Amino acid sequence: MANIYDDDRIFFPEDPELRVLGSIEKLAQWRHRNTGPAFIRIGRRIGYHGTDLNTYLNAQRVDPNSEAA
Incomplete structure (x- = not known):
């Protein structure tokens, strides 16, 4: 799967690229609940390494063709 985020960069919650995941508040909720991407x-x-963001997104992938009916 293609990477959305640059692996060699640290992203901060206010960066517009993180809007793919949700709002700043949503990211804070995930951190508080120990869910979401590693930070x-x-x-x-708070920062998010690009490789962690790509890993998190790849783990969220759902292939409807592979699910049994």
């Missing part, structure tokens, strides 16, 4: 805590800042 990096840099002091009080």
Whole structure:
């Protein structure tokens, strides 16, 4: 599957590229619930490594052709 995010970049919740996943509030809820993509805590800042975002998105993939009817 193609990568959406640059593997060598750190993304921050306010970056427009993260809108694919949801709002800043949604990302905060996921962190609080220990769900969603892996994240990096840099002091009080939160970052997401591009490889972690791509891994998370690939894990969400659903292939309707492979499911038994």
